[in-house]
Structures are given as structure tokens and as C-alpha cells.
Amino acid sequence: MEKLKYERPIIKKLNTGFSNKFGSQLKNEVVTHLEGVGVKELIRQYGSPLFVISEKQIRRNYQHAVRVFKTRYPKIQFAWSYKTNYLNAVCKIFHQEGSWAEVVSGFEYEKALGNGVPGNKIIFNGPDKTDEQLVKAARNNSLIHIDHFDELYSLIKLSEEFQLKPRVAIRVNMDTGIYPKWDRFGFNYENGQAWNAITRIINCENLNLVGLHCHIGTFMLETGAYAIAAVKLCDLLRNIKEKHNKTIQYLDMGGGFPSSNTLKGSYLPGVDTVPTIDQFADAITGAILDFGFRQDELPLLILETGRALIDDAGFLLGTVLANKRLSDGRRSTILDFGVNTLFTSFWYDFKISPAQDGGQYTEETVLYGPLCMNIDIISENITLPLLQKGDHLVVHRVGAYNMTQWMQFITLRPNVVLLDQEGHSHLIRKAETLDYIESAEQIPAYLKKDTPS
Amino acid sequence: MRFKRNIATSEAGFIFNPASGDSFSSNPIGSEILTQLKEDKSRQEIIEVIASRYDVEKNQFERDLEDFMSQLRDYNLLDEN
Numbered sequence: 448m449e450k451l452k453y454e455r456p457i458i459k460k461l462n463t464g465f466s467n468k469f470g471s472q473l474k475n476e477v478v479t480h481l482e483g484v485g486v487k488e489l490i491r492q493y494g495s496p497l498f499v500i501s502e503k504q505i506r507r508n509y510q511h512a513v514r515v516f517k518t519r520y521p522k523i524q525f526a527w528s529y530k531t532n533y534l535n536a537v538c539k540i541f542h543q544e545g546s547w548a549e550v551v552s553g554f555e556y557e558k559a560l561g562n563g564v565p566g567n568k569i570i571f572n573g574p575d576k577t578d579e580q581l582v583k584a585a586r587n588n589s590l591i592h593i594d595h596f597d598e599l600y601s602l603i604k605l606s607e608e609f610q611l612k613p614r615v616a617i618r619v620n621m622d623t624g625i626y627p628k629w630d631r632f633g634f635n636y637e638n639g640q641a642w643n644a645i646t647r648i649i650n651c652e653n654l655n656l657v658g659l660h661c662h663i664g665t666f667m668l669e670t671g672a673y674a675i676a677a678v679k680l681c682d683l684l685r686n687i688k689e690k691h692n693k694t695i696q697y698l699d700m701g702g703g704f705p706s707s708n709t710l711k712g713s714y715l716p717g718v719d720t721v722p723t724i725d726q727f728a729d730a731i732t733g734a735i736l737d738f739g740f741r742q743d744e745l746p747l748l749i750l751e752t753g754r755a756l757i758d759d760a761g762f763l764l765g766t767v768l769a770n771k772r773l774s775d776g777r778r779s780t781i782l783d784f785g786v787n788t789l790f791t792s793f794w795y796d797f798k799i800s801p802a803q804d805g806g807q808y809t810e811e812t813v814l815y816g817p818l819c820m821n822i823d824i825i826s827e828n829i830t831l832p833l834l835q836k837g838d839h840l841v842v843h844r845v846g847a848y849n850m851t852q853w854m855q856f857i858t859l860r861p862n863v864v865l866l867d868q869e870g871h872s873h874l875i876r877k878a879e880t881l882d883y884i885e886s887a888e889q890i891p892a893y894l895k896k897d898t899p900s
Numbered sequence: 901m902r903f904k905r906n907i908a909t910s911e912a913g914f915i916f917n918p919a920s921g922d923s924f925s926s927n928p929i930g931s932e933i934l935t936q937l938k939e940d941k942s943r944q945e946i947i948e949v950i951a952s953r954y955d956v957e958k959n960q961f962e963r964d965l966e967d968f969m970s971q972l973r974d975y976n977l978l979d980e981n
Contacts, residue, residue, distance in 0.1 A: 450953065450954055450955040451953055451954045451955065452954070452955060453929070453954040453955050453956035453961075454927055454928075454929055455929075455964045455967075455968075456926065456927065456929045456930035456933050456964060456965070456968040457926060457927055457930055457968070457971070458915065458924050458925070458926040458930050458968065458971050458972065458975065459924060459925050459926070460922060460923075460924050460975060461922075461923040461924060461925055770967070772967055772970055772971075776970075776971070776974045806927070808927040833927075835960075
């Protein structure tokens with residue numbers, strides 16, 4: 448006789464009087480395939496945990512964003528935010544689509560050059576640029592976005608010393624009505640610091656002021672803040688034209704658009720609350736177009752969108768290591784990936800799907816990572832089918848910041864696979880090995896002797 | 901420890917404790933275990949029955965049964981004597 452399909456026995460207390468205004472719990476969507484490729488097959492081939500990136504989704508996101516902005520404004524340029532995901536394969540997809548590179552360190556600058564981005568299509572942001580990096584960027588005709596007066600004066604000195612004429616912009620910070628105010632980067636608009644920096648640059652023969660830049664925050668949920676920022680940059684741009692007769696070529700509105708992930712503590716899921724890229728485009732382009740420039744005066748609009756273009760193209764596949772009952776009766780499940788691998792779990796409540804049919808019964812559980820640390824929590828409370836050891840899960844929207852901010856802690860970082868547009872998988876970053884990690888270590892001679900037993 | 905005599909159960913997985921007024925629901929395999937507990941079957945007997953009917957290894961089910969029993973205890977559905 449064929450045996451019946453097994454499911455773990457469960458008992459749940461029924462609570463009355465706590466009606467849910469959003470209706471009953473939706474059935475857990477089972478995700479057995481990504482872009483037509485089996486989750487189990489991917490794990491069998493590349494191991495678990497495993498990051499999977501969809502090329503099709505990246506291109507879809509990028510083309511959508513470009514279309515949304517280009518239908519509203521005549522001159523648009525995107526620059527791929529390297530820090531969001533600087534795996535070379537990912538960067539090259541964005542560059543193929545026409546994106547410039549936006550980098551915030553010498554390391555990222557070199558990566559962009561290595562990816563074949565021409566120097567004049569690299570935007571060099573951030574507060575940390577060495578003299579050598581500034582000279583190199585200037586020689587490559589890159590766009591250097593100055594963050595502070597010390598950098599400005601270094602660049603003036605270097606330009607005179609090496610007879611360079613770098614193309615520069617300043618980063619401007621401002622009050623856009625949101626909290627926290629990102630005033631640690633760039634020059635302040637309201638107190639006149641930005642105008643002082645502009646005047647200093649224009650009075651320096653060796654620097655060519657070509658743009659104005661701002662980046663007002665991250666995971667921004669308020670589109671109106673971008674409109675305020677755009678108006679303030681337009682105001683500076685007009686004043687520069689009127690007082691110095693100097694035309695500024697571009698406004699760089701930075702990044703900060705959210706993905707549809709759900710922030711921890713949010714009442715409603717991100718997919719229902721996060722503004723669309725169309726709404727951000729309306730706010731930004733509407734503010735610039737309404738400012739009153741003549742058509743031929745309109746500056747190029749640069750966007751450094753990262754998260755919103757890559758987050759939903761990334762998935763993390765993982766495996767259940769064990770189930771446990773906590774002392775207060777709550778269920779807990781231990782997974783083979785933790786906060787070391789999934790860094791963004793510190794601020795998101797992820798959508799997590801089972802990768803196999805688990806039946807109609809569900810239970811609330813805490814998801815823990817495998818680290819021997821109390822903070823290693825992937826989800827404080829999630830409703831999932833009855834999982835067994837060895838079952839697989841798919842974490843959605845993990846393409847942004849995880850593959851750059853992940854930590855090598857007590858274990859090794861996993862493989863990263865790209866699914867191309869035909870659904871073929873390509874290994875784009877090999878899982879680390881002990882040898883790889885130790886290759887940078889050196890042992891002083893006096894410690895090389897065998898440790899006595 | 902035995903399943904309390906006064907607890908009402910149904911085949912559909914509905915469980916009612918008339919002493920406290922608490923209601924519970926269980927999945928089919930959970931109700932099957934409750935039925936066997938009511939018949940005073942030992943844990944070993946339950947393991948044998950379930951393992952012979954369902955596609956599960958005995959040691960896996962033993963772990964799950966232990967967890968299920970701990971839930972019954974937490975919900976005050978077992979006689980402590």
C-alpha cells in the first residue's frame with residue numbers, strides 16, 4: 448500500500464475577537480522555479496545558500512526606469528551605483544544598457560575602469576578620495592563630485608601642480624523636510640556653504656564646474672522631498688548663470704528610490720506603500736520643468752538609482768537546518784544563511800517563499816541564521832508552511848547591498864549565479880574557500896613553529 | 901501524561917476544552933494522534949502506527965511527536981498525573 452504524504456502534526460489555538468481587517472492570510476506562494484530554472488536544481492548544482500540574479504529583471508527594471516524619465520524630460524542619464532551591487536557581471540549589464548558608473552571609492556573607480564567604462568562616464572562621489580585618485584580621475588576626465596572644503600582645496604592644489612583642469616560638481620545637502628537630514632555629505636544649501644564652494648570653484652581657473660549633485664537620503668518614501676531638492680538645485684543653477692554667467696551642464700539627483708521591500712516596523716507591506724518610480728519621476732522632472740528654464744537651458748538630469756533597479760532581480764536560496772520550539776512555545780527554524788550573508792535583513796521584513804509544496808497548514812515561526820550569535824535573526828515572525836529539515840526557501844528582493852555589504856564571519860560567502868535571458872545559469876562569483884580567505888594572511892616567523900601539544 | 905478526558909475532538913481537527921473554553925485546530929495527522937492518545941495508545945504504539953501509514957522515518961516522526969506533545973502540554977490539554 449502506498450504511504451500517505453507526511454506532514455508534521457500541529458495544533459493551533461483559535462483566537463476570537465481579533466478580526467483582521469485585511470481578510471484571511473493569503474496562501475503561501477510556492478516558488479519552485481526562478482525564470483524557469485528549478486530551485487532544487489540550482490541548489491544541487493551550486494550549493495546552498497546561493498544568490499541568484501535575474502538578468503532579465505535587471506534589464507526590465509532599467510528600461511522601465513529610463514522610459515519613465517525619458518517620457519517626462521528630454522535629457523536623462525543613469526549612472527549605475529556601484530556600491531549597491533558591484534559584481535562585474537551585474538555592472539556590465541547596466542553599462543550595456545547605457546548606464547554610466549557612479550563610484551564612491553578608489554576601489555570602485557578601478558572596478559569601473561576594469562569594466563570598460565570610459566573615464567569621462569565615471570562619476571566619482573564620496574568623502575574619501577586620495578590625492579592619487581583625484582589626479583587619476585582628473586586625467587581621465589571623470590566627473591569629480593566634491594564633498595568638502597578640504598577636498599576642494601586639495602583639488603585646487605593638485606590641479607595647479609599637475610596642470611589639470613578637472614570637471615567637477617559639488618554635492619549639496621539641504622533641508623527637504625525629511626528626517627534624518629543628510630547634512631554630513633557635501634555643502635549645505637541653506638547656510639550658504641554651497642554658494643561659497645561654488646564661488647571658490649568658479650574663481651579657480653583650473654577647475655571646471657559642470658554640475659550640481661545631491662543625494663537626499665536612502666529608501667525615500669516621500670516623493671515631495673525630491674521636488675524640494677530639485678528646486679533648490681535649480682535655484683543654485685540659475686544664480687550661477689546670473690551672477691557668474693556660467694552654464695551648468697547637469698543636475699545629478701543621486702539615488703535613494705526604494706525597492707518594494709517592507710521596512711521593519713511598517714504597518715503595510717512595501718508593495719502597497721512604496722511610491723512607484725513614475726511618482727519620483729513626476730516629482731523631479733515636474734519641479735525642474737516648472738522652474739522656468741528655456742528649453743535649450745534645461746540641464747542634463749543624472750540619476751544614480753541603485754536599489755530600485757536591482758533589489759527585485761536578486762534572490763537568495765537557502766535550506767532549513769533544523770526546527771526548534773522556544774521556551775515560550777514559539778516555533779523557530781534555523782536556516783543555512785544568516786545576517787552575515789543577508790545583511791539587509793537588519794532592516795527588511797523579507798518576502799520568503801517555500802520552494803516546495805508544504806500543504807495548506809501554516810504556522811508562525813522565527814527564522815534564525817546559523818551563526819552562533821543572538822542577533823542572527825532573519826525574521827522575527829513569519830507565517831510559513833510546516834518546514835522540515837532539508838526543505839528550501841526563496842528570499843525575494845535581495846539584489847541590493849547584500850553582495851557588497853555581506854560579512855565573512857565564521858563561514859564562507861556563497862556562490863552567486865546569474866540567470867541569463869535564455870534561462871541559463873552562469874557562476875559570476877565563486878563561493879569563497881579557506882585558502883582564499885587565508886591568502887591575505889601572514890604568520891610571523893616566530894609563530895610558524897608547531898604549537899606544542 | 902494522558903490526554904485530558906473532557907476534551908472534545910472532531911475528525912475534522914477541531915478541539916474544544918469545555919473547562920477553559922479554549923478552541924484549537926489541528927491538521928489531519930494531529931487529529932489522528934489525538935484520537936490515539938484518547939485510546940490510551942503509548943508513544944511507541946503511535947510511532948508504529950503513523951510510520952506504517954505515512955511516508956516518514958520513525959526517528960523524524962519521534963522528534964515531531966515530541967514537539968507536538970510539548971504543544972499539548974503548553975495548551976494545558978494533558979493530565980499531569
